[in-house]
Amino acid sequence: MGAPNQRHPQDPQIESAPSGLSPELVLAHLATLSQPASIREIAHGMELKHHGRRFLPRVLHRLKKSGDIEETRGGRYKLPGAKETQKAATKRKDREAASEKIPTKVHSENKQSAPATESKRSHDPDLIPGRIVAHRDGYAFLVPDSPILGVEGDLFIGRDNLGDAMHGDRVLARVVRRRPDGRAEGRVVQIIERQHPTLVGLFRYGPHGNVVLPYDARILHEVSIPPGDELTPELRAKLGATGEKESLASRRARLPELDGAVVNVEIKRYPKGGLAPVGHVLEILGRPGDIGVDVEIIIRKHHLPHIFPDEVLAEARNEKQQVEKSELAGRRDFRDLAIVTIDGETARDFDDAVRVSPPAQRTFRASSTYRRRRSLRCA
Numbered sequence: 001m002g003a004p005n006q007r008h009p010q011d012p013q014i015e016s017a018p019s020g021l022s023p024e025l026v027l028a029h030l031a032t033l034s035q036p037a038s039i040r041e042i043a044h045g046m047e048l049k050h051h052g053r054r055f056l057p058r059v060l061h062r063l064k065k066s067g068d069i070e071e072t073r074g075g076r077y078k079l080p081g082a083k084e085t086q087k088a089a090t091k092r093k094d095r096e097a098a099s100e101k102i103p104t105k106v107h108s109e110n111k112q113s114a115p116a117t118e119s120k121r122s123h124d125p126d127l128i129p130g131r132i133v134a135h136r137d138g139y140a141f142l143v144p145d146s147p148i149l150g151v152e153g154d155l156f157i158g159r160d161n162l163g164d165a166m167h168g169d170r171v172l173a174r175v176v177r178r179r180p181d182g183r184a185e186g187r188v189v190q191i192i193e194r195q196h197p198t199l200v201g202l203f204r205y206g207p208h209g210n211v212v213l214p215y216d217a218r219i220l221h222e223v224s225i226p227p228g229d230e231l232t233p234e235l236r237a238k239l240g241a242t243g244e245k246e247s248l249a250s251r252r253a254r255l256p257e258l259d260g261a262v263v264n265v266e267i268k269r270y271p272k273g274g275l276a277p278v279g280h281v282l283e284i285l286g287r288p289g290d291i292g293v294d295v296e297i298i299i300r301k302h303h304l305p306h307i308f309p310d311e312v313l314a315e316a317r318n319e320k321q322q323v324e325k326s327e328l329a330g331r332r333d334f335r336d337l338a339i340v341t342i343d344g345e346t347a348r349d350f351d352d353a354v355r356v357s358p359p360a361q362r363t364f365r366a367s368s369t370y371r372r373r374r375s376l377r378c379a
Helices: 023-031 039-045 050-066 086-101 108-121 233-239 248-252 293-301 310-318 369-378
Strands: 070-072 076-078 127-134 140-144 155-157 170-178 184-193 198-204 210-214 223-225 262-269 278-286 353-357 365-368
Touching: 023 039, 023 050, 039 050, 050 070, 050 076, 127 155, 127 184, 155 170, 198 223, 198 278, 198 293, 223 262, 262 293, 278 293
Parallel strands: 155 184, 223 278
Antiparallel strands: 070 076, 127 140, 127 170, 140 155, 170 184, 198 210, 198 262, 210 223, 262 278, 353 365
């Protein structure tokens, strides 16, 4: 009788993975760490129970075998570092050249070296600083800080040359191809400044983890939300998950007020090496279509200030609410007339209105601010 079929002792196919443990969640957790972690530290950080702790080495083995993670001395794991292949060496040289291109503050003791630094920055005319304007189909354009010599318009950045840059980021790109028509193509070699510390989007529970789908279609990445990071302070209080000893059940609870809700997310880790960005939910804005939610989306999408100091709010509340007689000089007062607005119920300003009044000839006369405003718009 033949020997029984034996699998590798760490083969992840022996049994199914427990809920809450997947390669994607392990990668997301490792991405939040600043140094390699042991199996025990990873299990503790992910708050795995007994079955998950037993299964974790198998997931790590599979990730290590596929090259998604690296094992260091002492049996600790981390995301892989860049391997010095020819392609990586080229990117490293680009980054080194980019560091010379980025303007830096010159301290007093280094002022004499400024001319040499300026000559290095201008040495490579193919390194272009600018801002990324992405398209929903995956490609982008670099809007340069200043016109590119010999290039007409913006620099085209293909999907494969965008790297980890996101819409709105300030980056440094290298011109890789110049076309006969004056157009040019480039590749992002360094991210100078991130544009979006937060993102607004639609929260969704998923079989392999929670995600937020950004409302801005030009943001090409879904934001991964590790278990527990979807809970706002209000939801933590509701679940009794206050303090550091947050229960595993609260981290895996599916809340109806979250699934499909519009949320504002803080980015904890930006896209890196093909991994999705990671964030945590700051606030729940409401449901799509609710009154006022569209305004809240616009405010956060464009990072407009909406939180003000207490003294500013107090000053606004103390402002007089009634119009004084001195302010009526040179104005006509229509407050005693019956005027009907034609703005919608959810309008933020009611400036389109009509009034119907019977004159002496027993015919009705309509006066409208709308008609005057339309004529001004068309002028």
